[in-house]
Amino acid sequence: MATLEKMEAYGSETPQWFERVPPAYWVMTIVLLVLPAFVSDFVMFQIMGWTNITGLIALSLMFLGGYGGMVSLGQMALAGFAGYMVAIFGNSAVVEVSQGWPWWIAVPLALVLTIIVATAIGWLAVRTAGIYTIMITLAISAAFFYFTRQNYQLFNGFQGFNSVLPPKLFGVDWRGPMTFYYLTLFWAALGFGGVLYISRAPFGLALQGVRDNPRRMAALGYSVTSHRVAAHAFAGLIAGIGGILLTWQSSQISPGTVGIGAAIDILVVAVIGGLRHPIGAFIGAFIFVILKTFAVDVLVALGLGGERFQLLIGLGFLIIVFFSPDGVLGLWERLRSHSKRDPLTGEERGGRSQ
Template structure:
């Protein structure tokens, strides 16, 4: 969590408004005022969901964009946090459920997720490049099957239900407005942390390792340790998203961490773009909107075909996602007046 604290400290300076940039300010105002115009459905099913999946994809974007490690196990990490909440806190499935208060269970769940993420990272950084995606996919799939088979820890196929979001300060945080602001708060924290972290010493070192691991090793950096620590940090973000997800759904089952969900996170990150931390949130918004409204067009059954095709088109046309499309069109628009010939 040191990163998020540092980000808060760094922000308030004399020119912080300028530093923030007009884009961020407009976005922030829009997001804060969104509950004034949105119905409960739009607040939670679109707003909250997009923010949660945006955070999940953000943790992937951090690993892929800055570390060059494309992970398919982010939903697994989030799932570990979600299961930890169900096991440590209360559930009505009559399995485990230690009844810890939320302020103890939530940090432990996030920590468990971060440690699990670091372990997954430690396993996968033993190889490089495209192997990472295969190893993480294998881990995600194996965890899914394990959660489905095992009744002692994961309560098998049915998983856990009856998990409640906490109520404190006189607010029930599962209420649409409160939950939206809760998600927004954590999403902004993670986003700011990534923005700041990317320019920190650690972030720059990580990017240097991504670009040339051999040189960094020769310069005396511990490449493995940096990568594993990046996994740990990504695990914190994914873990937070997992906690929010289980508070929102009130239940967690193997389906939550299935292969479809793991691939969804990758789709979101790729559709949004892996170059800038805002990309995953755009991607999440697009996918969640599609998920909600495309059902009216193509029917609930064929939704995966639609999302798969959109994904294929994005990968073929613009490897950097929607942000990449914008980045390619923007200079054309800006220089349209300067063009003379065809």
């Protein structure tokens, strides 16, 4: 009921645009801004760039699951849809299909269409709950994967599109290691700040109220369905931005990008990081990218064969979830609460004795 109390407080107080930023956020911001001065191009482009992109897509799932109580396996499909739209309306090596429109038309159009598709998916998914929502979104993801694989007139079939590059805005090559890192960091920070702000705005508080007690929220006059569908639309926008950046990073988009494995990967990223706070999506993304990048090298060094790298990723996932169902954030909260307790009495240090 804490969410409903916060909503009542909004009725008597004017929402603050800016709240006091924790010191840890300032430290993290400074570290990320100066990071290119200390790391290689590979780390900037492949590790951190991929982390920011994967974190954005996982952030869309975190928003739905953490604040809306809706688990969707369709976020990677939405990201891939946005990437396909940029390739189709913009420029690529497949000149027979790509329209060659300028980026300032292709990119916004791709995002608008992604929001429309996300709204349609949400309109279908919110009429179910639990495992049925997961199955509907999984079925949509699978259908989109097979459609892109078999359709050659629009999606160029199995080959997809290559040479899909970001525009050279202001004469800058935005696919360079440093520039692309800052490009992804900008959108990751914008997505993170947007989700954090909305979660504390009236809409976000109402969405959390719908998550906790939909019947009471409906009795108070809130449209449960409208809030859930709007949450899917906003999550689709975040996933679409991540999908466009992913397409620009790899300079291609194909059915493999939107496969079932990729949809499961986003769920794993969100669960590893934790669904209780937006930062969890990026923590999970960083862990996933590190495992994905270096798992093969570790297994080869151990003499186990590089083809079993998914095993190491799966073990890492199981270990984190086993010790903390809430992911890394949950584990961090448990460690903090444990450190605040007196080892002899078990009470929190500094607390009043009763």
